[in-house]
Amino acid sequence: xxxxxxxxxxxxxxxxxxxxxxxxxxxxxxxxxxxxxxxxxxxxxxxxxxxxxxxxxxxxxxxxxxxxxxxxxxxxxxxxxxxxxxxxxxxxxxxxxxxxxxxxxxxxxxxxxxxxxxxxxxxxxxxxxxxxxxxxxxxxxxxxxxxxxxxxxxxxxxxxxxxxxxxxxxxxxxxxxxxxxxxxxxxxxxxxxxxxxxxxxxxxxxxxxxxxxxxxxxxxxxxxxxxxxxxxxxxx
Amino acid sequence: xxxxxxxxxxxxxxxxxxxxxxxxxxxxxxxxxxxxxxxxxxxxxxxxxxxxxxxxxxxxxxxxxxxxxxxxxxxxxxxxxxxxxxxxxxxxxxxxxxxxxxxxxxxxxxxxxxxxxxxxxxxxxxxxxxxxxxxxxxxxxxxxxxxxxxxxxxxxxxxxxxxxxxxxxxxxxxxxxxxxxxxxxxxxxxxxxxxxxxxxxxxxxxxxxxxxxxxxxxxxxxxxxxxxxxxxxxxxxxxxxxxxxxxxxxxxxxxxxxxxxxxxxxxxxxxxxxxxxxxxxxxxxxxxxxxxxxxxxxxxxxxxxxxxxxxxxxxxxxxxxxxxxxxxxxxxxxxxxxxxxxxxxxxxxxxxxxxxxxxxxxxxxxxxxxxxxxxxxxxxxxxxxxxxxxxxxxxxxxxxxxxxxxxxxxxxxxxxxxxxxxxxxxxxxxxxxxxxxxxxxxxxxxxxxxxxxxxxxxxxxxxxxxxxxxxxxxxxxxxxxxxxxxxxxxxxxxxxxxxxxxxxxxxxxxxxxxxxxxxxxxxxxx
Ligand SMILES: Cc1cc2nc3c(=O)[nH]c(=O)nc-3n(C[C@H](O)[C@H](O)[C@H](O)COP(=O)(O)OP(=O)(O)OC[C@H]3O[C@@H](n4cnc5c(N)ncnc54)[C@H](O)[C@@H]3O)c2cc1C
Ligand code: SF4
Ligand code: SF4
Ligand code: FES
Numbered sequence: 001x002x003x004x005x006x007x008x009x010x011x012x013x014x015x016x017x018x019x020x021x022x023x024x025x026x027x028x029x030x031x032x033x034x035x036x037x038x039x040x041x042x043x044x045x046x047x048x049x050x051x052x053x054x055x056x057x058x059x060x061x062x063x064x065x066x067x068x069x070x071x072x073x074x075x076x077x078x079x080x081x082x083x084x085x086x087x088x089x090x091x092x093x094x095x096x097x098x099x100x101x102x103x104x105x106x107x108x109x110x111x112x113x114x115x116x117x118x119x120x121x122x123x124x125x126x127x128x129x130x131x132x133x134x135x136x137x138x139x140x141x142x143x144x145x146x147x148x149x150x151x152x153x154x155x156x157x158x159x160x161x162x163x164x165x166x167x168x169x170x171x172x173x174x175x176x177x178x179x180x181x182x183x184x185x186x187x188x189x190x191x192x193x194x195x196x197x198x199x200x201x202x203x204x205x206x207x208x209x210x211x212x213x214x215x216x217x218x219x220x221x222x223x224x225x226x227x228x229x230x231x232x233x234x235x236x
Numbered sequence: 237x238x239x240x241x242x243x244x245x246x247x248x249x250x251x252x253x254x255x256x257x258x259x260x261x262x263x264x265x266x267x268x269x270x271x272x273x274x275x276x277x278x279x280x281x282x283x284x285x286x287x288x289x290x291x292x293x294x295x296x297x298x299x300x301x302x303x304x305x306x307x308x309x310x311x312x313x314x315x316x317x318x319x320x321x322x323x324x325x326x327x328x329x330x331x332x333x334x335x336x337x338x339x340x341x342x343x344x345x346x347x348x349x350x351x352x353x354x355x356x357x358x359x360x361x362x363x364x365x366x367x368x369x370x371x372x373x374x375x376x377x378x379x380x381x382x383x384x385x386x387x388x389x390x391x392x393x394x395x396x397x398x399x400x401x402x403x404x405x406x407x408x409x410x411x412x413x414x415x416x417x418x419x420x421x422x423x424x425x426x427x428x429x430x431x432x433x434x435x436x437x438x439x440x441x442x443x444x445x446x447x448x449x450x451x452x453x454x455x456x457x458x459x460x461x462x463x464x465x466x467x468x469x470x471x472x473x474x475x476x477x478x479x480x481x482x483x484x485x486x487x488x489x490x491x492x493x494x495x496x497x498x499x500x501x502x503x504x505x506x507x508x509x510x511x512x513x514x515x516x517x518x519x520x521x522x523x524x525x526x527x528x529x530x531x532x533x534x535x536x537x538x539x540x541x542x543x544x545x546x547x548x549x550x551x552x553x554x555x556x557x558x559x560x561x562x563x564x565x566x567x568x569x570x571x572x573x574x575x576x577x578x579x580x581x582x583x584x585x586x587x588x589x590x591x592x593x594x595x596x597x598x599x600x601x602x603x604x605x606x607x608x609x610x611x612x613x614x615x616x617x618x619x620x621x622x623x624x625x626x627x628x629x630x631x632x633x634x635x636x637x638x639x640x641x642x643x644x645x646x647x648x649x650x651x652x653x654x655x656x657x658x659x660x661x662x663x664x665x666x667x668x669x670x671x672x673x674x675x676x677x678x679x680x681x682x683x684x685x686x687x688x689x690x691x692x693x694x695x696x697x698x699x700x701x702x703x704x705x706x707x708x709x710x711x712x713x714x715x716x717x718x719x720x721x722x723x724x725x726x727x728x729x730x731x732x733x734x735x736x737x738x739x740x741x742x743x744x745x746x747x748x749x750x751x752x753x754x755x756x757x758x759x760x761x762x
Contacts, residue, residue, distance in 0.1 A: 007578040009555060009609040009656070010238045036558050042758040049467065049489045049755070053356030054522040056562050057642055058447050061356050081645055083558055095353075102459045105414050137641070157416055161442050162637060165451060184455055188414030191452075195416065196423030201370050204404045208376060213401075216377045221393060229389055233263075235381045235434050 020086035037064055037079035037090055051092040057081040060166030063136070066090035076136045076168045098170045098178035101185065111189035112151045119182050123149045124175040131169035131179050137162040141169045141179045148186045153194055157187040239555070239653075242578075242607055246617045246654040249580035250625065258585045266592055273595040273602070275659075276545050276694075281515045287739040289539040289677075296514045299527060299543065303534050304740060305751030307733055309472040309485055309494075315728040317483065317498035321347040321463065322720035323713070324484060324497050326470045327505035327529070329357030330446070330702065331685025333453035334709025335503045335716070336462050344717035347497060348457065349465035349486055351506075351524045351754065355454040358507050358522050358686065359705065362446025363565040363638060364430065365438030366706075367699035368403035371427050374435040376400040383700060386432045386589050387665075387693020390542065395691040398672050399700070399707045406706040407439060415452050416441055428570055430698040432589040438699045443565055443638045446702065468495055469754045470528060472733070473502065473536050473681065476726035481536065481681035483728055487754070498728055500720040501680040503712045504529040505705075508664040508686040509546075511756040517661040518552055518561025528752030529687035533668045535736045538676040541689035542666025547696055550575075550593040552660020554615035556646045561660045564618060565639060566698050569593075572626050576617040576654070577605040583616075591695045594659040607656055615658040620650040663701065665692050674712035680719065680726075682712040 017032035022040060029044045038055070041048050053061030062079035069087025079092060101118035108114045115122060122145060131141035139162055147155045160183040170178045207213070223231060261269065271277050282294045285303055295303070323339040325332050328350030336348045348354070369379040379400040384391050407425065411417065417439045418426040429436040441448035457464075468486040474496075476482050481502045486495040506529030510521025519525070534540060551566065553559040569575070569586040575593070577583055577600045584596035597616055600606055606614040623631045632651035633640050643650045667689030674682045685705045692700060740747070 006237060007242065007607045008237060009242060009607065034556075034558065039558075039758075043760050045760055045762060047759050049352070052523045053352050054358075054361050056361045056520065056522070057638075058360045058444075059353075059356045059522070061353060081558075081642065083646065100455075100458060102461070104459070106412060161416075161444050161448065162641070163451070164447065184451060187416060188452055188455065191414035191416040192412055193414075195411075196419070198370070198411070198419070198424045200372060200424040201404055201407055201411075204370050205408060208401055208404060213375060213377050216375075217397065220377065220380070221397075225389070228384070232381050232385050232389070235378065235385075 020084060022084050022087070023089035025091045031084060033085065034083045037066070037077065037082045037084055038062055040084045051079065055080045058164055060164035063093040063166035063168050064090050065093055076134050078136050078164070078166065093168065096167050096171050098167060098181060100181050103185070105188050105192045108189070111193050112153065115148060115182070115185065118185060119177070121175055121177050122182050125149070125177060126175055128174055130172040130174065134168045134172045136166060136168060137164060139163060144183050145177060145179050148182050153186050153190040156183055157190040160187055243617070243653055245578070245580040246576050246619050249576065250619065250622060253574055253576070253582055254626070256582060258582055260585045260588050261592055269595045269599065270591055273598040274591055275515050275517070275548055278515065282544065286743045288534055288736070289537055290543070293544070295543045298512045298514045299509065299530070301747050301749060302527060302531050302751040302753060304747035305531060305749045306737070306740065306747070307472050307535060308487070308750050309730055309733065311730065311733065313494070313730070315474065315496055315730070317496045317728065319347060319495070320498045320725065321345050322500050323503065323716045324349065324499035325503045325505060326350070326484060327507060327685070328354040329505060329507050329685065330359035330450060330453065330705035331709040332505035333450070333457050334706050335505055335684055335713035336457055337453065337460065338710045338713030339717040340460050340462055342714050342717035344720050347463040347465060347499070349468050349470065349497065351467070351469040351489070353466050354457060354464060355450050356522060356524065357450070358525060360447050360450045361520070361522065361563070362702055363443040363563065364567055365428060365440040365445050365699045366702035367430065367433070367437045367697065368407050368439055368703060369400065369435070369437055370404060370407065370425050370439070371436055374437055376403065378435055379403070379437060382433045383697050384693070386697035387695055390693035392690035394672050395670070399691060399703060402707045403703050406703065406710070410449060410452070410706070413452050413456055415449055418442065428567070430570060431566055431587045431593070432697050443567055443636050449702065465495065469752070470506070470532060471752065472730060473532050474728045474730065475536060475732045476729060477731065479537060479732060480679040480726055482726035496728070498725055500723055500725060501682060501716040503682040503684060503716055504533060504668070504687055505685045505709065506687045510661045512753070514546065514661060517548065517659070519661040520549055520552060520561055520563040521661070524755065526753040526756060527664070528754065529683065530667065531751040533676060533678070533681065533683060536678050536681060536732050538678045538681060539669045540666065541669040542694060543689065545665040545694045546661060547590060547663035547665055548594045548659035549662035550590055550597055550659055551618055551657040553655065554613045554658045555609050555656040556648070557611055558646060559642065560613065562642070563660065563662070564655055564657050565636065567636065568618060568620055568623065571623055571635065573622055574619040576619055578607050579605055589695060590698065597659055601658065609656065613658065615656040617654040618657045619654045621652055621654060624651050663696055665694055665696055670708070672711065673715040674708045675715065682716055684708040684712040
């Protein structure tokens, strides 16, 4: 097939892959500029088992610390979502041993009060903002912790919808809070306990249980292949 | 020309396109299009499987090779179990978590083993939503009919009826666990319309539906203290002298040792196949989607269904190179986003079924109306800024925060610039054949979720997978648990391997590989 050369996107990094020098866990390598951090690991011949999951920016398995050239600031990223650049230094974060409280979300008496039993460290937040700075999903984590403590569960559940549970906010917390776990508890409580019951759903469940569709099913499932196809064609 | 210059045509033609309506294909035209352009119809990519339960049936070469592959396990291996449990769940995605929770709730002792971490799966990535007929104008019967049409009338009616009827109670279960589905102002569940559906039926959690469901299910698995075995990949199943499933052998990916688990029944929930990159396609799938469950079940004698058909999601990213294969959610098209070729024209009704939309994108590209990137990839535009133009500024940002962030990381603002897309290998339509309790023809071997086959026919409708996971995860869990209560442990053998190997030998050990694959070979060898 003849290609129309006007419909071409210039992508310098692909046209002439420029090699850049990076440092992985303290060791130097040359890799093509612009590939993701995870692909850089593969490129350097390293097998990745821990540190890769969805490869799509959703699971948080690839939580990574990195630093760019001559910048003292250590940042965080998801390795499957971040392109390497010259002089970059990175290391994948091992799983952090945070404590997760266990609970039965339906059996809790007062979920807003119970937060303080399940995560007694939560109100000790010292407002340092380290968690927010650590979050690769740009969530205002500190604000979330405060809102959780003040019982604004609805806001927390909205703020943390982007949370991939990478855990990057946890090791940095000077008050030993695992903000993502606090937020997860709060979000579940919001969903299970403080959100209106959808009446339409209950009505539909009841309809099905009471056999409202039985006649339709009977008719449908008795049809020949041809009849069924014709019937389906009428549904638009 | 650079990307911004090429994108201009999308901006220039937007207003004219907005006045257009594009009809869906007639059934005859649709069939013609699919036969000509859909990858499932490329005869050269297929070959017959030489032996086993599906002998002489065709599937893609990559899968056939693995199905005929040999086991890592030798006949002499010591099968003394390290763990003994009632129900063994293999796979930590949506189907696996649902199965484990229901089996646990029913009183069984449950162990959940998974290749990577609990939750690392395709399930966390689901953005589009979950189909459940909750709207007043909708019904389970309509859901059934839409799905049947999407599946080209090849769906297993019994499985499908069960799925659509149990959908609403599944939604209730998830809400009670704390899943935050989007709501209408009156508190009812908000539903969106998905491709190929006649009624709005998609339940969503922003564009994080899978992530939200999985955060909650994972948390609940931990709350229930279900025994976990992470970073352990199943490499063989165990069978007693009658061929019934009695457990599994895992490879611990940390220390490369084998782990033997004895179980009364096994639920395989190992998901799909995208990372086999069949026909060289990029994929939207997670790192561990290598079709392991198919190989394991097949060796054991389980019959597979519809394994010659795969779903190529119409909109995989083609640019930037770092995002190649990753999904650009169908939600964009649901909300009116246009597909636009290099000439600035629309060429398909964006809400037609996925196979139709994918085929027409492939047609545009093969006929020279695609946009080529310098890495040699070709795609068409998806007009994302149209959403802001249509529904007001901020729409893209508000409705698709996950996607905005994904592209922003590479300096692309999708609310201002259209994105380049091409079909990506997305879903395995078929899988291990199951009955309505999720059991295979091998007794005590259950398969749930994407690894199973029959329900979706020859093409899955968007949003039906998340429901499939929950319904058949539940059914497998409950059946396995109730069976476990009334039976004792079977003998642990790998007798099925002898039969399989004899068969392979008769056919000249054609494959030459060991399976399952476990992880794709991305590590560069120098
Ligand atoms: C990007 C993306 C978006 C999607 N969007 C939607 C959507 O909006 N709506 C919808 O309905 N569907 C959607 N789907 C499809 C749907 O998400 C999947 O079909 C579904 O999640 C599969 O669930 P599962 O539990 O069967 O498998 P998975 O969720 O993939 O889980 C499989 C699990 O098995 C484990 N495993 C694999 N092999 C082994 C082994 N040998 N030993 C031990 N463990 C193993 C894996 O590590 C993983 O934990 C989407 C899929 C993708 C990839
Ligand atoms: S809130 Fe914490 S766990 Fe969630 S994405 Fe941000 S850093 Fe990761
Ligand atoms: S890091 Fe800890 S102490 Fe600091 S703001 Fe966040 S939650 Fe509060
Ligand atoms: S691998 Fe899942 S977020 Fe990177």
